[in-house]
Amino acid sequence: MRPIPSSARSSRKVTSVDVARHAGVSQSTVSLVLSGKAPGRVSAATADAVRDAARELGYRPNAAARALRSGSAQAVGLVVSDVTHPFFGPTLRGAQRAAFDAGHVVVLIDDNYGAGWGDTTVERLREGAVDGFVFFAADPPASLRRPGAPPIVLVESERPRMPYVRLDVETGTELLLDHLTELGHRRIGYVQSAVVGQTFTRRHDRWAQRLRTLGEDPADQVVVSSLFNADAAIAAGDALLDQLDRLTAVICDDDFLASGVLAAAARRGIAVPRELSVCGFDDVAISRLVTPPLTTIRFDAGDLGAAAFELLLARLQGRRAPNRVMPCELRVRESTGPARA
Amino acid sequence: MRPIPSSARSSRKVTSVDVARHAGVSQSTVSLVLSGKAPGRVSAATADAVRDAARELGYRPNAAARALRSGSAQAVGLVVSDVTHPFFGPTLRGAQRAAFDAGHVVVLIDDNYGAGWGDTTVERLREGAVDGFVFFAADPPASLRRPGAPPIVLVESERPRMPYVRLDVETGTELLLDHLTELGHRRIGYVQSAVVGQTFTRRHDRWAQRLRTLGEDPADQVVVSSLFNADAAIAAGDALLDQLDRLTAVICDDDFLASGVLAAAARRGIAVPRELSVCGFDDVAISRLVTPPLTTIRFDAGDLGAAAFELLLARLQGRRAPNRVMPCELRVRESTGPARA
DNA sequence: ATGAAAGCGCTAACAA
DNA sequence: TTGTTAGCGCTTTCAT
Numbered sequence: 001m002r003p004i005p006s007s008a009r010s011s012r013k014v015t016s017v018d019v020a021r022h023a024g025v026s027q028s029t030v031s032l033v034l035s036g037k038a039p040g041r042v043s044a045a046t047a048d049a050v051r052d053a054a055r056e057l058g059y060r061p062n063a064a065a066r067a068l069r070s071g072s073a074q075a076v077g078l079v080v081s082d083v084t085h086p087f088f089g090p091t092l093r094g095a096q097r098a099a100f101d102a103g104h105v106v107v108l109i110d111d112n113y114g115a116g117w118g119d120t121t122v123e124r125l126r127e128g129a130v131d132g133f134v135f136f137a138a139d140p141p142a143s144l145r146r147p148g149a150p151p152i153v154l155v156e157s158e159r160p161r162m163p164y165v166r167l168d169v170e171t172g173t174e175l176l177l178d179h180l181t182e183l184g185h186r187r188i189g190y191v192q193s194a195v196v197g198q199t200f201t202r203r204h205d206r207w208a209q210r211l212r213t214l215g216e217d218p219a220d221q222v223v224v225s226s227l228f229n230a231d232a233a234i235a236a237g238d239a240l241l242d243q244l245d246r247l248t249a250v251i252c253d254d255d256f257l258a259s260g261v262l263a264a265a266a267r268r269g270i271a272v273p274r275e276l277s278v279c280g281f282d283d284v285a286i287s288r289l290v291t292p293p294l295t296t297i298r299f300d301a302g303d304l305g306a307a308a309f310e311l312l313l314a315r316l317q318g319r320r321a322p323n324r325v326m327p328c329e330l331r332v333r334e335s336t337g338p339a340r341a
Numbered sequence: 342m343r344p345i346p347s348s349a350r351s352s353r354k355v356t357s358v359d360v361a362r363h364a365g366v367s368q369s370t371v372s373l374v375l376s377g378k379a380p381g382r383v384s385a386a387t388a389d390a391v392r393d394a395a396r397e398l399g400y401r402p403n404a405a406a407r408a409l410r411s412g413s414a415q416a417v418g419l420v421v422s423d424v425t426h427p428f429f430g431p432t433l434r435g436a437q438r439a440a441f442d443a444g445h446v447v448v449l450i451d452d453n454y455g456a457g458w459g460d461t462t463v464e465r466l467r468e469g470a471v472d473g474f475v476f477f478a479a480d481p482p483a484s485l486r487r488p489g490a491p492p493i494v495l496v497e498s499e500r501p502r503m504p505y506v507r508l509d510v511e512t513g514t515e516l517l518l519d520h521l522t523e524l525g526h527r528r529i530g531y532v533q534s535a536v537v538g539q540t541f542t543r544r545h546d547r548w549a550q551r552l553r554t555l556g557e558d559p560a561d562q563v564v565v566s567s568l569f570n571a572d573a574a575i576a577a578g579d580a581l582l583d584q585l586d587r588l589t590a591v592i593c594d595d596d597f598l599a600s601g602v603l604a605a606a607a608r609r610g611i612a613v614p615r616e617l618s619v620c621g622f623d624d625v626a627i628s629r630l631v632t633p634p635l636t637t638i639r640f641d642a643g644d645l646g647a648a649a650f651e652l653l654l655a656r657l658q659g660r661r662a663p664n665r666v667m668p669c670e671l672r673v674r675e676s677t678g679p680a681r682a
Numbered sequence: 683a684t685g686a687a688a689g690c691g692c693t694a695a696c697a698a
Numbered sequence: 699t700t701g702t703t704a705g706c707g708c709t710t711t712c713a714t
Contacts, residue, residue, distance in 0.1 A: 015691055026701045031693055043699065064414065064469030065691035067405035068706050073470070083433065083449060089425035092451060096458050105462040108424060108449035110433060117437055121446040128405030128707090129414070129470050148354075230626040259630040266632035285571040289600040291607035291632050356707055367685045372709055384683060406707035409690050469691090685714075690707105697702075 014059045023053035030054070034061065067128050075105045076312055077130040079118055081138040081195070083110040085228065086284035087254075087301070088136065091155070094305030095134065102313055104131075111138055113195060119143075126150050132316050134308045137197060151315035155308045156199045163315065165308045165324045169199050169281075172297040172328035173206040173251070176279045179295065179330060180249045184339035185277060186214050189222035189243075189250035191236055191257045200253050203281070207251060222247050226257055233260025234267075241268060244276065248339040255280035255287040255296055262290050262335070273337030283331050292334035299328045355400045364394035371395070375402065408469050416446045417653055418471040420459055422479040422536070424451040426569065427625035428595075428642070429477065432496070435646030436475065443654055445472075452479055454536060460484075467491050473657050475649045478538060492656035496649045497540045504656065506649045506665045510540050510622075513638040513669035514547040514592070517620045520636065520671060521590045525680035526618060527555050530563035530584075530591035532577055532598045541594050544622070548592060563588050567598055574601025575608075582609060585617065589680040596621035596628040596637055603631050603676070614678030624672050633675035640669045 016034070020027045025046060032038050033050040042050075053059075067073040078095060080088055092108070099106045107130065111118020119141040122133065126144070132151040133144070140152055145159070154164040180188055190207055193200045208218035222243045226236035237260040240250060252258040258280035265272050272278055272292055280287050283298030307324045314321035357375070361368045366387060373379050374391040383391075394400075408414040419436060421429055433449070440447045448471065452459020460482040463474065467485070473492040474485070481493055486500070495505040521529055531548055534541045549559035563584045567577035578601040581591060593599040599621035606613050613619055613633055621628050624639030648665045655662035 013691090016693095017691080027691090028693075028702080029700060032700090035693080037693095041699070046699080060464070060468050062409070062468045062691050063465060064405045064408035065706090066693075067469065068403070068409050068690090068708085069692045069694085071706075073405065075465070075470070077448075082430065083424045084427050084430035086425050086427075089423065089451075092424065093453060093457070096451070096453075100458045100461065105458070105465045107418075107462070107466070108451065110430075110437070110449065112434060112437075116434070117441045117446070120441065121448070123401065124404060124416070124446045125448070127401050127403045128408065129416070230629040233630065256626075256630075259627075263630045263632060263634075285597075286600075286627060286630070288571040289574065289597075289604045289627070289631065291604060293604075354707090357709095358707080368708080369686080369710075370684060373684090376709080378709095382683070387683080403707050406690090407709075409692085409706090410708045410710085412690075683714100686712090688709105688711085690709090692706085693704105695702105695704085698700085 014057045016059070016061070018057055019050065019053045019059045022057055023049045025050060064128070072131050072316075073129055074103055075107060075130045076309070077109050077122065077125055077133045078106050078136060079109045079111055079122060079133055079138050079140075080136040081111055081113045082228065083108060086256075086286060087282045090301035091136065091305035094302030095309045096305070097302070098306035098309040098313075102309075104313070106309075114139060132312050134312050136308075137199070151312060153308055153311045153315065155304065156197065158198050163311050163321070163323055165304060165311060165326065166199065167299055167304065168325050168328050169203050170206045172281065172299075173203045174210065175328065175330040176251050176281075176295075176297060177207065177210045179332065179336065180251070180277060180279070181214065183249075183277065183336060185249040186216055186339070187221065187247045187249075189224075189240055189247040191240060191250060191252040191261060192223060192225040193253040193257065194225045194227045194232070203253060220246075222250075226260060228254070228256055230260070233257050234263050235260075237261035237264030241265060241270060241276075244270065247276070249277035249279070249336070251279040251281075253281055255282050255284045255294055258294050258296070258335070259286055259290045262292075262294075266291070272335055275340055277336040277339070279336060287333070295333045295336040296331050297328045298331045299326055355398045357400070357402070359398055360391065360394045360400045363398055364390045366391060405469070413472050414470055415444055416448060416471045417650070418450050418463065418466055418474045419447050419477060420450045420452055420463060420474055420479050420481075421477040422452055422454045423569065424449060427597075427627060428623045431642035432477065432646035435643030436650045437646070438643070439647040439650040439654075443650075445650075445654070447650075455480060473653050475653055477649075478540070492653060494649055494652045494656065496645065497538065499539050504652050504662070504664055506645060506652060506667065507540065508640055508645065509666050509669050510544050511547050513622065513640075514544045515551065516669065516671040517592050517622075517636075517638060518548065518551045520673065520677065521592070521618060521620070522555065524590075524618065524677060526590040527557055527680070528562065528588045528590075530565075530581055530588040532581060532591060532593040532602060533564060533566040534594040534598065535566045535568045535573070544594060563591075567601060569595070569597055571601070574598050575604050576601075578602035578605025582606060582611060582617075585611065588617070590618035590620070590677070592620040592622075594622055596623050596625045596635055599635050599637070599676070600627055600631045603633075603635075607632070613676055616681055618677040618680070620677060628674070636674045636677040637672050638669045639672045640667055
């Protein structure tokens with residue numbers, strides 16, 4: 001082990017050439033060792049010497065150079081419409097764990113419901129910085145839907161010929177409806193997401209279909225819609241409660257929206273579930289913090305995120321993997337009860 | 342305008358060489374034009390020709406090559422301990438807007454309260470993919486605190502010799518305490534964040550100091566702490582309410598924590614604010630969704646995020662810019678009222 | 683006003 | 699098992 005030249009300790013950038021010189025080997029050997037391709041090609045002793053030299057010099061590979069040369073950044077982008085949507089945290093963590101296991105890093109891009117800088121960021125990242133994208137309840141920009149674009153996978157949305165992972169929201173909706181009808185509800189309102197999305201359409205369709213089998217006309221039910229912010233959610237709740245005589249229960253596209261109904265009901269002194277049963281969807285943290293705690297649909301968000309990454313990884317490797325539909329289950333809490341007479 | 346060679350329309354990667362050839366100019370001219378350094382150096386006609394060629398061929402610059410050559414990726418990383426913390430959305434948007442105005446993109450890194458893959462991601466991004474970082478209520482890894490590390494700025498935390506942007510939480514805490522004392526409260530409990538952080542310490546110190554001026558011993562007050570998840574927040578609320586006879590009001594490090602107190606109170610049938618006044622902090626969306634809506638402290642999160650980016654940009658440009666302390670204001674809602682007798 | 687040429691730091695054929 | 703060499707696509711002197 002040679003002494004460390006003082007220059008190496010300075011702030012000058014340490015390159016693989018420096019490591020090679022310090023270890024007394026060639027640059028390609030350094031590359032082989034540090035990118036884990038050494039076994040069977042480089043002797044153990046040499047490999048150790050290289051690693052030691054790298055550590056001593058504080059060498060860190062330059063990601064840009066590596067990406068440029070190898071054509072892969074070992075990084076993926078996760079695009080979401082709103083990072084703060086609570087639905088999203090556990091899912092992200094699942095994707096991160098899976099990515100990490102595969103030696104990739106994941107960066108997040110918030111596109112603010114399509115109103116933000118998501119597209120620009122995606123454009124700038126797609127060449128060089130990131131190998132592929134997963135779009136989480138967000139729409140891929142047109143430029144990524146053309147041939148030659150990097151691989152992408154969709155979560156909770158679908159497009160022809162694009163790989164996706166989604167929740168079995170049809171079953172989720174059925175579960176909620178089973179639960180409500182067992183409690184005697186037949187006139188069931190709906191609080192819809194004003195943000196359009198396949199997942200919401202599926203739920204709504206299933207709700208409509210089910211009401212028909214109950215002999216109710218979906219068109220006669222109270223339906224309101226709301227964006228995902230507190231004011232809108234409460235206003236939607238108010239609009240719904242204005243017609244309380246026309247329903248005994250309501251299902252909502254999301255726990256956040258359901259919380260808006262709860263807030264509006266509390267302000268009017270309407271008792272939940274005695275006068276109205278309220279269902280959410282997603283089982284996010286807030287669903288246990290509101291009063292009463294929400295009956296909702298839960299699923300394994302970590303699995304969802306991991307599955308999305310697996311699918312993307314398959315594409316990156318030129319493999320083909322089947323789309324996934326993840327299961328949901330019912331979580332009964334105190335926001336639902338027998339239909340009022 | 343020459344016809345587009347069919348090969349250019351194929352999925353083969355289009356490089357600046359292709360653009361140069363197509364426009365009949367040299368590669369350096371293309372570079373000059375497309376990176377906005379043309380004025381005064383390239384004739385307008387040539388510049389237009391280059392831009393046309395680029396558009397026709399669907400050229401997109403390779404970020405890795407650019408970063409490698411120029412040493413700058415025009416990208417910054419925003420590291421947060423929990424992307425889904427609602428506090429965080431508007432702040433991020435502010436940072437994004439400022440970054441975008443300066444021609445930078447921002448990628449998010451979730452480090453899951455230090456338990457995740459944040460450090461690895463930061464390590465991998467720092468060379469090549471990203472020029473600098475802002476750490477949002479997250480601790481920078483040791484490797485970034487050494488000379489030669491990329492510039493970083495801290496939000497809502499501080500370290501010696503590191504630029505920061507923070508909220509004036511001292512004033513925020515005072516405002517809350519003013520409000521409560523005017524309502525006749527003197528025994529004021531505290532729900533602390535179990536996640537340590539300078540910002541929380543400051544608030545707690547101010548609370549303790551203020552109680553002393555009221556002639557109360559802070560050590561005699563009910564203090565509980567909680568992580569930022571629903572179960573913990575409700576459990577903390579329960580622990581607090583077990584000692585309801587020892588307080589008439591409580592201030593919480595965060596709206597989420599305050600919501601936990603509300604949820605616990607609702608389960609026990611304790612009326613807020615009649616039997617207990619509850620204050621939050623941050624004025625996130627949830628504060629209006631819970632019952633009753635929370636009295637809390639609000640601030641301009643967009644400004645906070647923008648200020649953080651500005652500071653980072655200054656560092657990237659070798660400028661020095663002053664740290665910032667952003668103002669807070671009181672938001673009175675229905676969770677606070679006169680102290681019970 | 684434009685072009686030629688060098689080279690950022692790395693990986694991967696290909697040689698030895 | 700290891701070294702030599704040739705670029706990846708771009709920006710940037712330096713000539714012209």
